[in-house]
Amino acid sequence: MNVFHFVQAFFSDGAHWHGYDGIPRRMVEHLQYSAAALGVAAAIALPIGLVTGHTGRGGNALAFVATAARALPSFGLLVLMFVLMGLSILPVMIPLVVLAVPPILVTTYEAVRNVDASPVDAARGMGMHPAKILFQVELPVALPLILSGLRSAAIQIVSTATIAAYVSLGGLGRYIVDGLYQRDYEKVVGGAALVAALALLVLGLFWAVGRAVVSPGVRRR
Amino acid sequence: MNGFFDMPSDLQHTWLGLVGWHLQESLVPVLAGLLVALPVAQLCVRFNWLYPPVLWITTVLYAVPSLAFFVVLIDYTGQSQTTVMIPLALYSLVVLVPAIVDGVRSVPAETNAAAVAMGIGPVRRYLRVQLPIAVPAIFAGLRVATVSSISLVSVGALIGNQGALGNLLADAMFYHRPILAVSSVVTTAVLAILADALLVLARRLLTPWQPPGARAAARAARRGGRGAGRPSGGRPHSRDAGEGPAPALERVP
Numbered sequence: 001m002n003v004f005h006f007v008q009a010f011f012s013d014g015a016h017w018h019g020y021d022g023i024p025r026r027m028v029e030h031l032q033y034s035a036a037a038l039g040v041a042a043a044i045a046l047p048i049g050l051v052t053g054h055t056g057r058g059g060n061a062l063a064f065v066a067t068a069a070r071a072l073p074s075f076g077l078l079v080l081m082f083v084l085m086g087l088s089i090l091p092v093m094i095p096l097v098v099l100a101v102p103p104i105l106v107t108t109y110e111a112v113r114n115v116d117a118s119p120v121d122a123a124r125g126m127g128m129h130p131a132k133i134l135f136q137v138e139l140p141v142a143l144p145l146i147l148s149g150l151r152s153a154a155i156q157i158v159s160t161a162t163i164a165a166y167v168s169l170g171g172l173g174r175y176i177v178d179g180l181y182q183r184d185y186e187k188v189v190g191g192a193a194l195v196a197a198l199a200l201l202v203l204g205l206f207w208a209v210g211r212a213v214v215s216p217g218v219r220r221r
Numbered sequence: 222m223n224g225f226f227d228m229p230s231d232l233q234h235t236w237l238g239l240v241g242w243h244l245q246e247s248l249v250p251v252l253a254g255l256l257v258a259l260p261v262a263q264l265c266v267r268f269n270w271l272y273p274p275v276l277w278i279t280t281v282l283y284a285v286p287s288l289a290f291f292v293v294l295i296d297y298t299g300q301s302q303t304t305v306m307i308p309l310a311l312y313s314l315v316v317l318v319p320a321i322v323d324g325v326r327s328v329p330a331e332t333n334a335a336a337v338a339m340g341i342g343p344v345r346r347y348l349r350v351q352l353p354i355a356v357p358a359i360f361a362g363l364r365v366a367t368v369s370s371i372s373l374v375s376v377g378a379l380i381g382n383q384g385a386l387g388n389l390l391a392d393a394m395f396y397h398r399p400i401l402a403v404s405s406v407v408t409t410a411v412l413a414i415l416a417d418a419l420l421v422l423a424r425r426l427l428t429p430w431q432p433p434g435a436r437a438a439a440r441a442a443r444r445g446g447r448g449a450g451r452p453s454g455g456r457p458h459s460r461d462a463g464e465g466p467a468p469a470l471e472r473v474p
Contacts, residue, residue: 071371079402162286162288191289199285
């Protein structure tokens with residue numbers, strides 16, 4: 001028996017496809033946690049990154065915040081919040097948001113700051129309002145990098161939402177954590193395969209979004 | 222059993238013992254990743270066509286969750302330290318290869334040409350010219366790899382208590398002692414920040430030609446250059462961000 005046999009056995013078992021512990025339900029839970037965390041993290045990090053990148057100030061403070069946030073272990077934070085706050089969705093949201101803010105913040109800042117100066121100067125010379133410069137000149141050019149920051153944040157959130165199961169919440173991590181406790185290796189490997197597939201799906205989704213929203217002129221460069 | 226440094230006896234380690242174990246479990250993989258990343262990156266620099274596929278493979282590998290990686294490896298290496306260290310080494314590799322490639326590529330062509338003209342062979346040119354100039358980029362990658370490795374080790378607690386300081390978390394739940402979780406989180410974060418600071422210090426020592434204020438000076442020059450129309454293109458390694466996948470530069474469990 002190798003890993004692929006386990007995966008095959010897991011997915012061909014009809015009992016895994018419906019009911020309270022079925023794959024569709026766990027998948028939806030997992031996506032809910034991930035989407036909520038990514039939304040909150042983007043709502044915090046994108047505006048700050050755009051403004052600091054536009055003004056070019058506060059880079060050191062951002063780097064410091066990002067290092068500090070990165071140093072906090074997500075798993076530890078999850079257990080700590082759970083022990084302190086009890087069973088709710090908050091103990092899961094806090095580590096996931098802390099995890100996702102640094103990549104979004106740092107890449108957005110770097111992306112906007114490194115936009116070619118000549119079009120920005122041209123826009124300013126034409127008398128464009130700073131907000132218009134940011135949204136109509138800098139943002140479209142910086143978009144590929146900003147998306148790559150969002151993408152790495154999303155992938156990390158999807159992989160990390162697995163640990164929510166450790167503190168008795170749902171999601172695809174349920175299979176991994178339950179499987180480990182029940183010594184049901186088939187379940188563990190099946191859950192791991194599902195999370196990995198979901199992460200790759202997110203990768204593909206961001207690639208498609210990039211194709212759709214990035215201006216062809218910027219892409220070709 | 223109330224103190225920050227008092228460890229429950231089932232962990233079979235003192236606080237210092239856990240710190241040592243944690244550092245070993247997180248830093249050895251980074252070192253292994255660096256040792257493999259150097260030749261791989263050099264191949265990518267030498268053969269340009271190799272880089273995009275390598276970048277794609279590393280991005281996909283990076284998308285595999287650490288916990289999934291751990292549990293799949295249990296079948297081969299058991300519930301042991303090795304099971305935790307193999308994925309960490311792979312993640313370090315994934316962060317380091319693009320960092321080193323960008324660093325070596327940022328060596329100016331004139332510098333290479335000057336080295337060739339002085340009769341410096343390819344090996345010596347690599348060791349004495351290209352690597353030193355690439356040090357800032359390599360260390361940027363090392364910092365991210367080290368910090369994320371240190372915080373990822375905790376997840377090893379899920380596979381048979383192989384998580385060093387992370388093992389405290391399970392105890393915090395079983396005995397309902399929040400102080401144990403605080404101890405785990407704070408110690409891990411402090412270790413990560415200390416390691417990061419040490420790497421910054423090492424980078425400064427290795428690149429004495431870059432005075433500490435160099436970055437600020439460069440930024441000031443760049444800001445001043447905005448009005449004067451600085452040469453287009455921005456930093457060299459932001460160039461191909463639109464095409465291949467830009468390296469995802471961080472990961473926590």
